[in-house]
Amino acid sequence: MHLLGILLAATAFWMANSGHYKPLMLGFAAASVVLTLILSLRFKIVDREGSPYVRLLGFLAYVPWLTWEVLKANWVVIRACLRADLDISPALVKVRTTCKSDLAKVTFANSITLTPGTVTVEIQGDKMLVHGLYEANTVPESFIGMDARCARAADPKGAAS
Amino acid sequence: MMLAALIALIVSMCLLLIRALMGPTLYDRVLAVNSFGTKTVLLIGLMGFVMGRSDFLDIAILYTLINFVSTIAVLKFFRYRSFQVPLARRGESRAEAPVTGGEPNA
Amino acid sequence: MPEAASLMPLDWNTIRVALGGALSLLGALLCIVGTIGVLRFPDVYTRLHAASITDTSGAGFVLFGIALMAPDWIVLVKIVCILIFLMLTSATSSHALANAALTAGLQPKIGSMRKGPHEDEASP
Known part of the structure; x- marks a missing residue:
């Protein structure tokens, strides 16, 4: 659930900052988003403060x-x-x-x-x-x-x- | 007008270097370097617009984050003299006594 | 219709660029003001206040100025990202700096700094 929130935020950040939408670039994007998720799981920062959408x-x-x-x-x-x-x-x-x-x-x-x-x-x-x-x-x-x-x-x- | 803003930023960065070079304590220097980094971010952004290349903004984003991390790293190093100490505060009894100095003179 | 728009001296693009330049200049001048404060104030804690002028209003005006001149929306998104990061990180690093200085035993100067008849009460 909170992992989904971080996934959404990372994907939106990449989309907003890149501006390239070719398949190769999208592949790099998927790789970097997955890497970010793995790192944030290792850092144990996936909790309800990591994705504060409710209080936005x-x-x-x-x-x-x-x-x-x-x-x-x-x-x-x-x-x-x-x-x-x-x-x-x-x-x-x-x-x-x-x-x-x-x-x-x-x-x-x-x-x-x-x-x-x-x-x-x-x-x-x-x-x-x-x-x-x-x-x-x-x-x-x-x-x-x-x-x-x-x-x-x-x-x-x-x-x- | 953009050139004037650039020149003003560079002047204020030069003035800030004075504080960074002759600050009496370590914290004055760290403060000056942190503020210098903020001004560098603004300078990079403005320079990108003067040159007409908005790619510079990516570098500015990166510089913002690196500036923050480096400030925290320097402060942490000079507090614990090591990078191996976890920064968690909760449930940990600190070596120093709780700060009592500097009460408001009410 | 486009000819009429280009003949008018005050269309939106002209206003936008001029206003953006003026706001950037204002922000840069505020940076100089903050730097003067950093040079003048007596100790670390008061210098932090002067530095936070640069970090909030100086950076805010400069980034708002270049956001007005942004050619497309992707640049605008990047500028907004820089603004959000700058606000979050500058507040946090100011707090970290003040906390580290206090933990290291640096006592702030308390009381009025005015050189006057009240000099005997607070400042050493």
Whole structure:
């Protein structure tokens, strides 16, 4: 089942990147896809995180919001870079997340890191250590919205995995 | 305008080399090299469009992935001094004490 | 009808190429801004923030610019692939870098960096 998901993704990636559809090339494609499957079986990465098709809609709804947040945060950091005086005040805060599954936690930590001005430094259990560029912007309350959206996008309904 | 963008990218790569050469710690250098790799990807993509050959984008995809792998490899090597250590964190008691320094001054 | 379209100075291809060039230039300038931040900021953790400008908005604008100039759909798919990979890998490698620096015992500088009357409270 999950193997089928990886097969589908690998074939789609090859088709989108190649643009050659002669029989010889298709034979090479089949060989490379089979090799990829064998390798991923050896690495034991064929599980439900390897083919997250079920939550694709959630991620698609999450990405535009994240893009807007990244653009807003970019403006703050660009101004901080170009100021004549260096008026930054870095801070470390602990943020507690409500995300249950590993995938949701990774999504949340990567979103924090992707927005300029905040970097996730350490994850232990459901607590994260976040380094921020401005002390006033980096309080645990400012991550609640992102946390809720990540939990909605990546967590399965109800049960934790 | 594409040429101006190319020149701006090359200027910023040269500025980044300064940080890579005189970074005080190892991590500054790794950060500079990682960022340099990102800019190289952009440079390859832009150069392909200036030359009118979109084959360069394949090289850009490859360079993105190799840049990531090399950054992780360098960091892993300087953390464990070996490539033979599994990266798994769960269920493993780390040698260092859990990080306590740098509490927020609240 | 094609003659009229080619006589018009503002057809879609012209706009596309001009807008793509302008967006690429904007992204490259943002890369320079991020580099200036990397050169100016005081320690590793703050430099990470400056580098993430380059990785998110600089790369995003440059790739969006060349995506506007893409001649066919296969090039577009490749650019979108580069964008997705770049976003995923840059966030992960920033996190790995920060975590490695903290594990190695590098303490971040906390508190206001402003040289002023409040200098005595936080920064050493």
